[in-house]
Amino acid sequence: MITRTLRLALSLLAVALLLGGCAGGGDRGGGADPDRLRIAVQKDFGPLNFITMSEDQLLFLVYDRLVAPSPYAREPRPWLAKEVRQVDPVTWELDLRDNVTWHDGRPFTAEDVAFTVEFMKTAKSGTYTHHVTTVPRIERVDVLGPHRVRMNCAFACPFLGSVTLAHLPMLPRHVWSTVREPNRHTEPPIGTGPYRLVSYEPGRAYRFEANPAYFAGPPRVRELVMPIIPSPATTFTALRTGEIDTATGEVPPELVAQFEATSGITLVRTTPLQYPEVRMNHLRAPFDQAGFRRALSLAVDRHELNDTVWLGRGRAATKGYPHPDSPWTNPNLSTPYQPDEARRQLDALGFRDTDGDGVREGPAGPLRFTIKVDGAVPIRVRAAQLVAEHLTEVGIATRTEALDTGSLASLNETDDFDMYVNEITAHGVADPTQFIMSHYSGYLWELPDRPYPEMERVIDEWKAAPSIEARKAVSFRMQELFNSAPTAIPLHYPEGVLAYRPEAYDGWAESPGYGIVHKWSLLPRPVAEAANALTEPR
Amino acid sequence: MALRVGQYALVLAVAATINFALPHLAPGDPITYLYGGTEQGLTPAQIDELGAQYGLDRPLIEQYGAFWSGLVQGDLGISVEHRQPVVDVLAEHLPWTLALVGVSTGLSVLLGTLLGAWAAWRWGTRRDTAAVLSVLAADAMPGFWIAMVLIAVFAVQLGWFPSYGATSIDASGAAWLTEVAQRMALPAATLVIASLGGFFLLSRAAMVTVLDEPFVRRARAAGLRDRRVALRHALPNALLPVYTNLTLALGAVLSGAVVVETVFAYPGLGRLIFDAVTVRDYPLLQGAFLVVTVGIVLANLVADLTYPLLDPRVRRARPALEPA
Numbered sequence: 001m002i003t004r005t006l007r008l009a010l011s012l013l014a015v016a017l018l019l020g021g022c023a024g025g026g027d028r029g030g031g032a033d034p035d036r037l038r039i040a041v042q043k044d045f046g047p048l049n050f051i052t053m054s055e056d057q058l059l060f061l062v063y064d065r066l067v068a069p070s071p072y073a074r075e076p077r078p079w080l081a082k083e084v085r086q087v088d089p090v091t092w093e094l095d096l097r098d099n100v101t102w103h104d105g106r107p108f109t110a111e112d113v114a115f116t117v118e119f120m121k122t123a124k125s126g127t128y129t130h131h132v133t134t135v136p137r138i139e140r141v142d143v144l145g146p147h148r149v150r151m152n153c154a155f156a157c158p159f160l161g162s163v164t165l166a167h168l169p170m171l172p173r174h175v176w177s178t179v180r181e182p183n184r185h186t187e188p189p190i191g192t193g194p195y196r197l198v199s200y201e202p203g204r205a206y207r208f209e210a211n212p213a214y215f216a217g218p219p220r221v222r223e224l225v226m227p228i229i230p231s232p233a234t235t236f237t238a239l240r241t242g243e244i245d246t247a248t249g250e251v252p253p254e255l256v257a258q259f260e261a262t263s264g265i266t267l268v269r270t271t272p273l274q275y276p277e278v279r280m281n282h283l284r285a286p287f288d289q290a291g292f293r294r295a296l297s298l299a300v301d302r303h304e305l306n307d308t309v310w311l312g313r314g315r316a317a318t319k320g321y322p323h324p325d326s327p328w329t330n331p332n333l334s335t336p337y338q339p340d341e342a343r344r345q346l347d348a349l350g351f352r353d354t355d356g357d358g359v360r361e362g363p364a365g366p367l368r369f370t371i372k373v374d375g376a377v378p379i380r381v382r383a384a385q386l387v388a389e390h391l392t393e394v395g396i397a398t399r400t401e402a403l404d405t406g407s408l409a410s411l412n413e414t415d416d417f418d419m420y421v422n423e424i425t426a427h428g429v430a431d432p433t434q435f436i437m438s439h440y441s442g443y444l445w446e447l448p449d450r451p452y453p454e455m456e457r458v459i460d461e462w463k464a465a466p467s468i469e470a471r472k473a474v475s476f477r478m479q480e481l482f483n484s485a486p487t488a489i490p491l492h493y494p495e496g497v498l499a500y501r502p503e504a505y506d507g508w509a510e511s512p513g514y515g516i517v518h519k520w521s522l523l524p525r526p527v528a529e530a531a532n533a534l535t536e537p538r
Numbered sequence: 539m540a541l542r543v544g545q546y547a548l549v550l551a552v553a554a555t556i557n558f559a560l561p562h563l564a565p566g567d568p569i570t571y572l573y574g575g576t577e578q579g580l581t582p583a584q585i586d587e588l589g590a591q592y593g594l595d596r597p598l599i600e601q602y603g604a605f606w607s608g609l610v611q612g613d614l615g616i617s618v619e620h621r622q623p624v625v626d627v628l629a630e631h632l633p634w635t636l637a638l639v640g641v642s643t644g645l646s647v648l649l650g651t652l653l654g655a656w657a658a659w660r661w662g663t664r665r666d667t668a669a670v671l672s673v674l675a676a677d678a679m680p681g682f683w684i685a686m687v688l689i690a691v692f693a694v695q696l697g698w699f700p701s702y703g704a705t706s707i708d709a710s711g712a713a714w715l716t717e718v719a720q721r722m723a724l725p726a727a728t729l730v731i732a733s734l735g736g737f738f739l740l741s742r743a744a745m746v747t748v749l750d751e752p753f754v755r756r757a758r759a760a761g762l763r764d765r766r767v768a769l770r771h772a773l774p775n776a777l778l779p780v781y782t783n784l785t786l787a788l789g790a791v792l793s794g795a796v797v798v799e800t801v802f803a804y805p806g807l808g809r810l811i812f813d814a815v816t817v818r819d820y821p822l823l824q825g826a827f828l829v830v831t832v833g834i835v836l837a838n839l840v841a842d843l844t845y846p847l848l849d850p851r852v853r854r855a856r857p858a859l860e861p862a
Contacts, residue, residue, distance in 0.1 A: 044813070046621050052572045124588055126578030134579075183591060186621045202620040202627055203805045203813070205707045225707055229803040230813070233686070237701045241693050405816045410566025412575040413585055428577050443576040 035222040037505055039517055040229045040238060040247040047186045047200050050169050051125040057248055057518050058226070061208055062103075063169035063191035066094060066113070069520060069533035071163040072273055072430045072513035074327040077532050080108065080170055080192065082147075089156040089466035094165075096147040100215045102172045103190045110149045114141040115173035117151070123182060127427055131164045134440060135433040138164075155463045158471050163328075163433055194219040194519050204228055219522045220507060239265065239499055246500035246508065248517045253313055253379075256497050264503060270496035271535070273323050273426035273513040276380055278371065278387055278419050282445065282487045286362055287418070290485030291349050297335055297489050298342035299394040300387055305491050309383045313497075317490035320483035324493065325512075326430035330476035335483055335490075342394045353395050360395035368397040369418040372411060375402030380421045383491055387421075412443070421491075426513035429490075432475050435482075436462065444487050455481060510535040542842065546835050553835070557827035558605050561820045567594055568618040571817045592618065605824060614828070615821030619814060624825035627810070632829065634704050635806035638722055639795055642729035643787055649730065650737025651780050655773050657738070658745030659764075670742070677735025685728045685801040692724060699723045702803040725802040729795055733787070740783055744776035751775070778849055785841035788833075 045054045048062065056070075068079035078084050083095040100108035118141065120132045132138045136157035142150045153160065172190050179185050188197045192215070195208040208224040227244065229235045232252050238244045240262065251259055251267065259265050278300075286292045302316040320335035322328070346352075351360040351367060359366045369391075373384040381402055388398040398419075403411075411417045427434050428443070436459060438444040445452055447459075458478045465471035498516050500508050507525070508516040511533050520533035528534050569588050573580055580588075589595050593604070608615055614624035650673075657669040676684075693701035701724070705717040748754060749772055757767045796808035803809075807826060814822040 044619065046619065049621065052621075053574045053578070124573070124580070124584050126574035126580040129584075130579040183588070184616065184621060199707065201707065201805075202617075202622060202630060203810060204703070207707055227703055227707070227803070229702055230809075231800055231803065234689075234702050234801060234803050237689055237694060241697065241701055243700055243702065406571075406818045407565045409570045409575070410818075412570055412577060413582065414565065416565075422577070424577060427579075434579055437579040438577070441576040441579050441581050 036225060037221050037223075037246070038225045038227065038244040040235045040244045040249070041206070041226050042228075042230055042232075042235070042247075042249045044203050044228050046202075048189050048197055048206075049183070049185050050128070050171070050189065051123050051183055051185075053126065055248065057514055058206065059169065059189075060193060061195040061224070061519050061522075062189045062193045062197055063171075064100075064193050065166055065168060066096075066170060067161060067166040068531040069166070069511050069518075070513060071166045071432075072326060072426055073166070073511070073532060075532050076162050076166040077530065079531060081165070084161045084165065086158065086161060087150075089158065090153045092151045092153075092157070092160050093144070094149050094151070096149070097215060098147045100192050101213055102174075102192055103196045103211060104172075104175075105213075106172065106174055108170070108172075108192050109146050110143045112170060112173045113149050114143050115177065116168060116171045117141045119171060119176055119182075120168060128168055130437045130441075131167055131433065135436045136160055136164060156466045156471075158466060158468045159433060162468065163431060167431070194523060195224060216527045217524055219519070220524060221505065221522050224522075236499065239501065242501065245504035246498070246517060248515060250515075251497045251499050253311055253497075256313075259499055264501055265499050266502045266506075268498045268500070268508065268510065268516055270498060270510045270515055271325050271512075272494055272496040272515065273326060273430040274424060275317060275323065275429065275490050275493050276383060276421055276423050277317075277321070277488045277490045278384075279417075279422050279443075279488045280419050280486075281415060281417050283415055283450070284418065285364060286349075286351070286367070287487075289349065291345055292351070293485045293487065295342040295345040295349070295394070296391065296396070297483075297486050298338045298345070299396070300390050300489055300491070301337045301339075302335075302491060303337065304390075305383055305386055309379060309386060310492050310494065314495040315493040317492050319493075320479070321486060321488060321490055322429040322432075322435055322479065323426075323490075326432075328430070328432035328472065328475060330479045332476075333479055333483055335486070339390075339394055346394065346396075351395070358392075358395065359397045366397065367395065368399075370399055370401050372401050372403050372408060372417050372420040374405050374408045374421070376405055380423070384421050387491070422488075424488075430513055432471075435475070435478070444482070542839075546839055550831065550835055553831040554606075554609065554828055555602075557824050557831060558602055560827070561815075561818065561823040562598060562601075564815075564818065566818045568592065568818045568820065569594070572618060609828075614825035617814075617822040618819040619817045619822065624821050627822060628807070628825055628829055631805055631807050631810045634804060635795075635799070635808060637718075638704075638725055638799075638804060638806055639729065641722065642726040642733070642795075643784070645726065645730045646733045647737050647780065647784055647787075650734045651741040651773075651777070653734075654738040654741025654743075655745045655768060655776065658742045658749060658776075659768055661742075661746050661749075669738075673735050673738045676731050679732070681728055681732045681795070681797045682801050684731050685724070685798055688724045688728055689801075704805050721802075721804075725795075725798050725804050728798050728802075732798075736783060737780055740779045741776060744779050745772060748772045748776045781845075781848060782841065785837050785844075788837040788840075 041055065045058060046052060048054050048059055050059055064080050066079060066081040067076045067084060069076065080097060080100060081094045082097050084092065086092050096110060102108060117132050117138050120128050123129055137154035138151055139154045140152045144150055151160065170192065175190050176182065194211050194214045196211055197206060198209045199207040205228060206226040210219045210222045212218050229238065232249055235247045235249055236251060236255055239247060259267055280287045280293055282288055302318050306312060306314060306316040318335055319333045346360060351362050353360045359368065371384045371388055373380050375381060384400040388400050391398040408420060411420050428438065439455060440447045445455065447456060458474060458481060462471060462474040462478060465474050496515060508521045510516055511518050511520045512535055520528040520531065567589060569585055573588055575585065593601060617624050617627045620627050653669060657666045660666045689701045692698045700721050704721050705714060709717045754767060754772050757771050796812050799806045799809040800812060811826045814826060
C-alpha cells in the first residue's frame with residue numbers, strides 16, 4: 001500500500017515538475033525580439049548614483065559627457081559640446097549643442113555645465129571629484145551664453161579637453177541643486193543619454209528604456225533588461241540556454257574553448273584596461289627603500305605568470321605601470337625579469353644571507369613577508385603563490401595569506417600589509433591624471449605628507465607643461481621614474497573574452513576600457529564611429 | 539510561560555548585541571566598496587569625512603545605542619549597498635527565501651519521512667539497502683554540485699527550466715506565478731536532494747523501533763491491513779524525532795541557502811547576507827542577522843510549546859522534573 005502511495009506521490013511530483021517546465025517559456029528562449037536585450041551584470045550597483053562606485057557601462061547609458069567616448073580613447077571627439085577649444089594654457093571655451101534635452105524634457109544648457117563642475121568639487125566622488133579639485137584644478141566656469149562656457153584652470157590644463165571633459169558626466173542642475181544628501185540620493189538618474197533607467201530591483205535587475213528624443217538619434221534597441229547574476233558559471237549557463245543575450249562579465253578561461261565550439265554564441269577578444277598588481281606598503285621598512293622595491297620588481301617573472309597562471313591569455317606585464325594600451329602611456333617602458341640583478345642590488349643594499357638559511361637579513365632581522373590576496377579569486381591566489389616563489393628564490397621569504405573580499409578591500413586604507421594583490425581598473429591605469437592623483441591619495445604615494453622630491457619635481461613640470469605633447473613627454477618621464485622604484489608591480493595584462501548571441505543582436509563592438517556592453521554598441525554605427533568610440537576589430 | 543518568554547527575550551537581546559558586534563569586529567568598512575578608496579582618487583581625509591557621514595566615526599558604544607534606539611522604533615537603518623531602508627530590503631528578499639526554503643523543507647520532510655517509513659517497513663531487504671545507499675549518496679553530494687548537475691541536465695540539455703533568478707522583471711498575474719514556479723523548481727529540487735537524508739534516516743530509525751512495539755504487533759495480529767498499521771498506528775508514533783528535526787530546520791529556513799541562492803542567482807536572504815558581508819554593509823547585516831535570530835528563537839519557542847501536545851509523556855513527566 002505504501003509502495004502504491006509513494007509511486008503516486010512521486011508520479012504527481014514528476015508530472016507537476018514537467019508541467020511546470022513545459023508550461024511556457026517566460027522570457028527565455030531564442031531572444032529573437034529585436035526590441036529587447038537581456039544583459040547580465042555581475043554586481044548590484046545600487047540605483048546608479050554617480051557619486052558612488054557605479055559601473056560606467058551602465059551609468060553612461062543614462063549620462064553623457066561633453067567629450068566622447070572616454071579618457072581612454074586615442075582621439076576623443078566633442079559630444080554634448082559642439083566644439084572644444086583651448087584659448088591659452090589655462091583657459092578653454094566650449095560651444096554646446098543646442099538640441100539636447102534631459103530625460104524630463106528640460107533643455108541642456110551652459111548653466112548645467114557650470115553647475116556640474118561646481119557640484120563635483122564638493123561631491124566627494126572617488127572617481128570624479130579630483131578631476132576638478134586637484135588634477136586639473138578648475139577654478140572657475142563662466143557662462144558666456146545659453147550654450148557657451150569658459151573654464152579657467154589654476155595651472156596649465158592641456159588635458160582638459162581630452163581627459164577631464166571626457167570623464168565627467170553632465171548633471172541636470174534642476175535636479176541635483178535640490179538634493180540635500182547627494183551621497184544618499186536614490187531617485188532614478190536623469191541624464192541626457194540614450195537610455196532611461198525605468199526600474200531597479202535591489203539584488204535582482206535593472207531595466208532601461210530607450211530615449212526616443214536622444215540628440216544623436218534613438219538607440220537601436222528599445223529596452224535593456226539587466227539581471228544581476230554574480231556567479232560567472234550561472235551567467236554563462238544562462239547565455240548558453242538563451243536566457244540572456246550577453247553579459248558585461250568576461251568568460252572564465254576554462255569556458256572559452258567550450259564556448260568557441262558552441263553554435264549560436266560569438267566570442268569577442270578585447271583589451272580590458274585593467275590588471276592585477278602586487279601593491280607594496282611603501283610606508284613600511286624595507287619597502288620604503290626605492291632600491292628594495294626595484295629589486296623586487298626585477299625578481300618577478302611575469303612571463304611565467306602569464307604562461308602558468310593565465311595560460312597565455314593576455315600578455316606578460318613587462319611594460320610596468322600604467323597600462324601599455326592607454327594612449328597616455330610611454331611605449332618604451334620596460335620592467336624586465338632579472339633575478340641575478342635583483343640579488344646583486346639586494347646585496348648592495350646590505351640585505352645579505354649571513355646565516356646561510358636562504359633568507360636574507362636586514363637591520364630588523366630576516367626578510368620574511370606576506371602577500372595578502374582575495375581567497376575568493378583562485379587565479380589571483382595562484383598568482384600570489386608564484387610571486388612568493390619568485391621572491392623566495394632571491395632570498396626574500398614570502399608566504400601568501402588569503403583574506404575575504406571585504407577584508408582585502410580594507411587594506412587600502414589601513415596599511416596593515418607588506419604586499420597584497422589588487423585588481424586595478426581603467427581609471428587607475430589608463431587615465432593620466434589619476435596616475436598623478438594616486439600619488440596624492442596614498443595609493444601609489446602620499447604627497448605632500450610623505451616627501452618624494454624627485455617625483456614632486458616631475459609633477460611640477462607636468463603642471464607647467466602647456467600643451468598635450470609637452471605634457472605627454474613629462475608623463476612618460478614620470479612613468480619611467482615610477483617603474484624604476486615601483487610601489488605597485490603589474491603582474492599581467494589580461495585579454496578579455498566576452499560572449500554574445502548574435503541572433504539576438506549583432507551590433508556589439510569594443511570601446512576602449514568598456515568591453516562591448518556600452519551605449520556605443522547600441523547606437524547606430526555611424527554615430528559611434530563619429531565619436532571615435534570603437535576599437536578597431538582584432 | 540511568562541518565565542519562558544522572558545528567557546527568550548533575554549536570548550534575543552544577547553543575540554542582537556552579538557549581531558551588532560560581529561560585523562564591526564571584521565576589518566574594513568563600507569566606504570571603500572562604495573566610493574573606491576585611494577585607488578580611485580579619494581584621499582584619506584575624504585574617506586574619513588565620508589565615514590563620518592555614515593556615522594562610522596562615532597564611538598562603537600554610541601553606534602550601539604543608536605542601533606537599539608532604532609530597533610525599538612522598528613528602524614533598522616539604511617542599507618549601504620542598496621541605499622534603501624533595511625526593512626524594505628529585507629521585505630524584498632525574505633519572501634523569496636521563505637518560499638524557496640519553505641517549499642523545499644516541506645518536500646524534504648514529506649518525502650524523507652515517507653521514504654524512511656517505506657524503507658523501515660522493508661528493513662533488511664535489498665530495497666531497504668538500495669534506498670539507504672541512494673539517500674546517503676545524495677546526502678553526501680555538495681549542494682552546489684547537485685545544482686550544477688540539475689542545471690546541466692534540466693536547463694541546458696533538456697531546456698525544461700530556467701537556470702537562474704526568481705522571476706522575470708516584468709511578469710505579472712498568472713504569468714508571474716508560472717515564472718516563479720518554473721524558476722523555483724531547480725533550486726528547490728537541489729535543496730530537497732541535499733536535505734532529504736536527515737529526515738529519511740530519522741524516520742526510518744524511528745519507524746524500525748516503533749514497528750517492534752507490542753501495539754504494532756497487536757494491530758497486525760488483529761488483522762489490520764499493512765497500510766493502516768503503517769500509516770495510522772506506526773508512523774504517527776515515529777514522527778516525534780522528525781518533528782524535532784523539522785523545528786530546528788525551520789529556524790535555519792530564514793538564514794536561507796547561501797550556496798544554492800548564489801548558484802541560481804536567487805534573490806533570497808542567504809545571498810543578501812553573503813553580499814552584505816563582502817560590502818561590510820553593517821545596517822543590512824545587523825537587520826538580516828536579527829531576522830535570522832528571531833526566526834530561530836521563534837522556532838525553538840514553537841517546538842517548546844508544541845512538543846507536549848504531540849507527546850503526552852512530556853506533559854506527564856514535567857511535574858516530576860520540577861523541584862519541590
